[in-house]
Amino acid sequence: MTKHITAQPSAKADHASPVTPNPWSRLKHYTDARIGLGRAGHSLPTEAHLTFQLDHARARDAVHQPLDIEALSTLINERQHRAIPLHSAARDRAEYLKRPDLGRRLSDEAIQHLDQYRDTHREDCDIALIIADGLSARAIHDNIAPMLDTLLPRISEQGWKLGPITVVEQGRVAIGDPIGEKLKARMSIIMIGERPGLSSPDSLGIYFTWAPHSGRRDSERNCISNIRPAGQSYAAATDLLIYLMLEAERRQLSGVQLKDDSIVDSQLGDGRQGNLLLPH
Amino acid sequence: MERIIDMGGQRYRYRNLGALMAQATPLRSGDELAGVAAQNAEARAIAQWALADVPLADFLNEALIPYEDDEVTRLIMDRHDRNAFAPVAHMTVGDFRNWLLSHQADTATLQALAPGLTPEMVAAVSKIMRLQDLILVASKCEVVTRFRNTIGLKGHLSTRLQPNHPTDNPTGIAASILDGLMYGNGDAVIGINPATDNTSAVTTLLKMLDEVIQHYEIPTQSCILTHVTTAIEAIQRGAPTDLVFQSIAGTQAANEGFGINLALLKEGHDAAQSLQRGTVGQNVMYFETGQGSALSANGHHGIDQQTLEARAYAVAREFSPLLVNTVVGFIGPEYLFDGKQIIRAGLEDHFCGKLLGVPMGCDICYTNHAEADQDDMDMLLTLLGTAGCNFIMGIPGSDDIMLNYQTTSFHDALYVRDVLQRSPAPEFQQWLEAMSIMDPQQRLLVGQQLPAAFQQALSP
Incomplete structure (x- = not known):
């Protein structure tokens, strides 16, 4: 027997329903927060509970999904760039999760691989671009093509010379440092899967470092976060990154001292605008 | 100070009190990452025996992080209240666990004791406690x-x-x-x-x-x-x-x-x-x-x-x-x-x-x-x-x-x-x-309508 299940456990709350809906659920329009879920007694209604479980399952899968190196290499080659696949010193995901230090270092094979590349390619570059799985390979799979298509033309526009694009499995942010150092790059850009949120398993982060070398501190990088279709746009992220790179070139540094402190008081209001809890 | 315990024909040595505390700690990944965890489960259990034998007063004489190097150590030592500590001053960590679980250690007694305890003493005793011990003793405390x-x-x-x-x-x-x-x-x-x-x-x-x-x-x-x-x-x-x-x-x-x-x-x-x-x-x-x-x-x-x-x-x-x-x-x-x-x-x-x-x-x-x-x-x-x-x-x-x-x-x-x-x-x-959000039995009242004072939030 086949029964078609509709994915709507408690489609509509009616008179007989034990679920008390919340009259303010239309405020969901203003936030992604899980407000107005209603209640069964004092507890989560079935629909909200199962939605959470599904979202958590997706976020978990995003953490454990392997990076598709082959597809990424093809995608990079199609854009007329060389792809170099690398691996961090963390052998697998279990080790990666327990040993952040290993995810910041290259494996011995990866070091050899980069040395061999340098033997035949002596020329230095302006930018080392690194793609790493981080905590969400899905963020890379979903976002990398449109992200590259927005960014790469802007890089050539500036006349910057882009080195080979490295693709790193089990990588953390700081792995961009030894890679940038080996490639003799003036700056490094690492695109990495961020820690997946329940509502954002696909969030891409970009970290920018001036003069990358092993031992750089996190305070010497700039971060652009939450890049995904429902978050920060590829265009906005690209604008900010190019701004940071130009500033870094001018001041010969990156990190907290480049902080974008562009918020001015006049943009902020007095705390009343938009506050629907106060008389309007 | 080095500490030694003999167990099952074997001798176990601990470089200092800090090393003993670390080895006695129930397993967690952060201590493994720091390289301070016990080598295996047996070593951990034996370290707990050794820790249970340490007099509480030792924590006042042997700073885990040197007094000269760390202002948190200085704060702990300088603020220690010897009078408040007196009721447990003669106890080992193991005795202290027994005493905390006893009926003698009631809410008022524990409140009076607090200024006499250092973080290292309470951390030590927690390491030889099960979850029910941690819950029972905490439930007797009241901090308002x-x-x-x-x-x-x-x-x-x-x-x-x-x-x-x-x-x-x-x-x-x-x-x-x-x-x-x-x-x-x-x-x-x-x-x-x-x-x-x-x-x-x-x-x-x-x-x-x-x-x-x-x-x-x-x-x-x-x-x-x-x-x-x-x-x-x-x-x-x-x-x-x-x-x-x-x-x-x-x-x-x-x-x-x-x-x-x-x-x-x-x-x-x-x-x-x-x-x-x-x-x-x-x-x-x-x-x-x-x-x-x-x-x-x-x-x-x-x-x-x-x-x-x-x-x-x-x-x-x-x-x-x-x-x-x-x-x-x-x-x-x-x-x-x-x-x-x-x-x-x-x-x-x-x-x-x-x-x-x-x-x-x-x-x-x-x-x-x-x-x-x-x-x-x-x-x-x-x-x-x-x-x-x-x-x-x-x-x-x-x-x-x-x-x-x-x-x-x-x-x-x-x-x-x-x-x-x-x-x-x-x-x-x-x-x-x-505000008519909850009734005196603590059941939520809010149903189809927001309470009167909050209705403006939904008005256009």
């Missing part, structure tokens, strides 16, 4: 604090309403506040993690929360969880600041990593107190802590993360805080690997804080790369409720869309209040009844 309401009374459980939004959008924040209030949450504090540390943006949020609290006359307090220096600057600019927030750790080096020291915390404390905004008390600090923060900041001195966490409570205690929150599962699996480690850590932190006289709450939480799920959080929530935890977090649907982790929901707070017969802070409970 006050600002616009009274938090920590026995039989009560408060919540921080956490209306975070990734861009600090005021409408989005207001929508989450409404959601939380309608679910009876927010008596510990309405506290926002802002998207930026910018002083002007922080000031705007402070004004927003102040107006909401004033308009509805809510007996609660607000806090923007920004760096203490930003809070001091906001106060100087006249921002309506109830509580000053800061993340703290158990070593001077780790605190330097946070950009703070004891003098700066005192400055923040004094600035908030000068405003005299509390109505029933003036506990003005809100601290957050978490096992692993010292290692993460490269300031751990070879000491295990649970002992260092307890030392952070000595820092907190110095400033009579309203709230101290161990954000137990936030830091990630490299410090607390799975649900089992998170649950134990949460109960240890709560126990250690309470014994030291600190108003402990817990952010019962996990990240998506930890081996944990909602079932684990239900266990920790129920156990901490049983242990008498002062407060927990409350967030819409457990999902923090700003910090990307899961903590307890508004619904979770109602569950644990119902099943364990706990009430919100008394002043807040009265307000909930006056």
Whole structure:
């Protein structure tokens, strides 16, 4: 027997329903927060509970999904760039999760691989671009093509010379440092899967470092976060990154001292605008 | 001082008290990462025997981190109250466990003892306790604090309403506040993690929360969880600041990593107190802590993360805080690997804080790369409720869309209040009844209609 299940456990709350809906659920329009879920007694209604479980399952899968190196290499080659696949010193995901230090270092094979590349390619570059799985390979799979298509033309526009694009499995942010150092790059850009949120398993982060070398501190990088279709746009992220790179070139540094402190008081209001809890 | 124990024909040596403490600690990934954990399960169990034999007084004579090197050690030693310590001064760690579990150690006795205990003593005894011991002893403690309401009374459980939004959008924040209030949450504090540390943006949020609290006359307090220096600057600019927030750790080096020291915390404390905004008390600090923060900041001195966490409570205690929150599962699996480690850590932190006289709450939480799920959080929530935890977090649907982790929901707070017969802070409970949000039996009243005072929120 086949029964078609509709994915709507408690489609509509009616008179007989034990679920008390919340009259303010239309405020969901203003936030992604899980407000107005209603209640069964004092507890989560079935629909909200199962939605959470599904979202958590997706976020978990995003953490454990392997990076598709082959597809990424093809995608990079199609854009007329060389792809170099690398691996961090963390052998697998279990080790990666327990040993952040290993995810910041290259494996011995990866070091050899980069040395061999340098033997035949002596020329230095302006930018080392690194793609790493981080905590969400899905963020890379979903976002990398449109992200590259927005960014790469802007890089050539500036006349910057882009080195080979490295693709790193089990990588953390700081792995961009030894890679940038080996490639003799003036700056490094690492695109990495961020820690997946329940509502954002696909969030891409970009970290920018001036003069990358092993031992750089996190305070010497700039971060652009939450890049995904429902978050920060590829265009906005690209604008900010190019701004940071130009500033870094001018001041010969990156990190907290480049902080974008562009918020001015006049943009902020007095705390009343938009506050629907106060008389309007 | 080196310590030696002979067990089963074998001799085990410990370089010093810190090494013994680390080896006796129940297994967690952060101690393995730091390279201080016991080699195997047997070595851990034997270290617990050795630790049980250590006199409590030894902790006053052998600093785990040298007095000369660390201002947190100096604070612990200089503030130690020998008279309060007298009743347990002759005990070993093992005796101390027995005494804590005995009927002799009642609420008043434990309150009087608190200034006589150091973080290292309570961390040591926690390492030889099971979860039920941690719960039983903590449930006998009572640490009460006050600002616009009274938090920590026995039989009560408060919540921080956490209306975070990734861009600090005021409408989005207001929508989450409404959601939380309608679910009876927010008596510990309405506290926002802002998207930026910018002083002007922080000031705007402070004004927003102040107006909401004033308009509805809510007996609660607000806090923007920004760096203490930003809070001091906001106060100087006249921002309506109830509580000053800061993340703290158990070593001077780790605190330097946070950009703070004891003098700066005192400055923040004094600035908030000068405003005299509390109505029933003036506990003005809100601290957050978490096992692993010292290692993460490269300031751990070879000491295990649970002992260092307890030392952070000595820092907190110095400033009579309203709230101290161990954000137990936030830091990630490299410090607390799975649900089992998170649950134990949460109960240890709560126990250690309470014994030291600190108003402990817990952010019962996990990240998506930890081996944990909602079932684990239900266990920790129920156990901490049983242990008498002062407060927990409350967030819409457990999902923090700003910090990307899961903590307890508004619904979770109602569950644990119902099943364990706990009430919100008394002043807040009265307000909930006056606003027709809850009935005197603590059942939610809000149905198809918002209570009258809140209907404007939905008017166009």
